[in-house]
Amino acid sequence: MRSPSGGEMKRPSRFGSLRVLLSAALVAAILFFLARLLAKSWREAGVYDWSLDGWWIAASFAVLALYFPFVAWIWARLARSAGGDISFRGACRVWFLSQMGKYVPGKVWYAMGRLYLSREAGLGIVPATASTILEILLVLLAAGAVFLVSLPLWPSAARSELVWIPIALVLLALLVHPKVFALLLRLAARALRREIPPIRLSWAGLAWNTARYAGSWILYGAGIDFLLRGIRLDGASAEITLGAPGRILFFAGSAALAWSIGFLSIFAPGGLGVREASFAYCLSMHLTAPLPVLLALVARLWIVAGEVGSAAVGWRLGGGTR
Numbered sequence: 672m673r674s675p676s677g678g679e680m681k682r683p684s685r686f687g688s689l690r691v692l693l694s695a696a697l698v699a700a701i702l703f704f705l706a707r708l709l710a711k712s713w714r715e716a717g718v719y720d721w722s723l724d725g726w727w728i729a730a731s732f733a734v735l736a737l738y739f740p741f742v743a744w745i746w747a748r749l750a751r752s753a754g755g756d757i758s759f760r761g762a763c764r765v766w767f768l769s770q771m772g773k774y775v776p777g778k779v780w781y782a783m784g785r786l787y788l789s790r791e792a793g794l795g796i797v798p799a800t801a802s803t804i805l806e807i808l809l810v811l812l813a814a815g816a817v818f819l820v821s822l823p824l825w826p827s828a829a830r831s832e833l834v835w836i837p838i839a840l841v842l843l844a845l846l847v848h849p850k851v852f853a854l855l856l857r858l859a860a861r862a863l864r865r866e867i868p869p870i871r872l873s874w875a876g877l878a879w880n881t882a883r884y885a886g887s888w889i890l891y892g893a894g895i896d897f898l899l900r901g902i903r904l905d906g907a908s909a910e911i912t913l914g915a916p917g918r919i920l921f922f923a924g925s926a927a928l929a930w931s932i933g934f935l936s937i938f939a940p941g942g943l944g945v946r947e948a949s950f951a952y953c954l955s956m957h958l959t960a961p962l963p964v965l966l967a968l969v970a971r972l973w974i975v976a977g978e979v980g981s982a983a984v985g986w987r988l989g990g991g992t993r
Contacts, residue, residue, distance in 0.1 A: 725901070734891075735973075741887055748880065751798075754801075755789075770978050770981070771979075800860070815931070816885055819843075821921055825924075847881055888924075889919065896915070921956075929946045930946060947970075
C-alpha cells in the first residue's frame with residue numbers, strides 16, 4: 672500500500688488497530704453524550720415560546736456557501752507560495768473533501784486525506800504538506816487575534832485585563848515575522864513527522880494571509896449570528912444587547928476560541944464535545960441556561976451540515992483541476 676508521497680505505508684500494527692478501536696469507541700461515546708445533551712436541552716427549551724425564522728436560517732447557510740470557498744482560496748494561495756500549482760476548482764475539491772477526515776478517529780487522517788487528494792489534483796507533496804502546516808498555524812494565529820479583539824464585548828472581562836490586549840496583539844504580530852514563523856513551521860513539521868525544505872516567507876505575505884483568515888472568522892461569526900437570529904426562543908436574540916457588528920465580533924471571537932480549544936484537544940475528533948462545551952461557556956456570557964448549550968449544539972449541526980454539503984460539491988467537481 673502506497674502513501675501520498677509514493678512510498679510504502681506500513682501495515683497497521685495491533686497497537687494501531689487497538690488505538691483506532693478505542694478512538695472509535697470514544698467518538699461513539701461523545702456522540703451519544705451530545706445526543707442526550709441535545710435532547711435534554713430541547714426539553715428544557717420547551718418551556719419557552721419558540722419559533723424558527725427561515726430567512727435568517729437560509730442567510731446563515733448562504734454565509735457558509737461563501738465561507739468554504741473563501742478558506743479554500745486562501746489555502747490555494749498558500750500552496751502556490753510554497754511552490755505548488757493548483758487551480759481554485761482543484762483547491763475547493765481538495766479542501767472540501769479533506770475536511771471530513773477530521774471526524775475519522777485519529778487526527779492524522781485529516782492531513783493524510785489532504786495530501787492524497789492534493790497529489791490526485793497534481794499538487795506536489797512538498798507544497799501540499801507545507802501549505803497544510805501553514806494553514807494550521809495561520810488559522811490559530813488569526814483565531815487568537817479575533818478572540819483578543821472581541822474581549823471588550825465579554826461581560827466577564829475586567830478593565831484591568833483589557834489593557835493587555837494591545838500587548839498580546841503585538842506578540843502575535845511578532846510570531847508572523849518570517850524568522851519566528853520559520854521556526855514554528857519546523858517545529859510543526861517535526862510534530863507531524865513530515866520533512867519539508869525551507870520555504871521563502873515574507874512578513875507581508877504572512878500578515879496578509881493571517882488577515883484573510885481573521886476575515887474568515889468574522890464571516891463565520893456572521894453565520895452564527897444569522898443562525899441564532901433564526902432560532903427565536905422567547906426573545907433569546909434580544910438578550911444579547913450588542914449591536915449587529917458587536918454580536919458578529921463576539922460570536923467570531925467565541926467560535927475562534929472554542930475551535931482552537933477543540934483543535935488542540937488530542938483525543939476529540941473534530942473537537943467533538945470540547946468545542947461545544949467551550950462555545951456554550953462563551954454564550955453563557957450573554958444568554959441564560961439552557962440556551963447556551965442548546966445553541967452550541969445547534970451550531971455544531973449547522974457547521975456539520977455545511978461540511979457535508981461542501982464535501983458533496985467537492986465530490987461533484989471530479990478529479991479535473993484545470
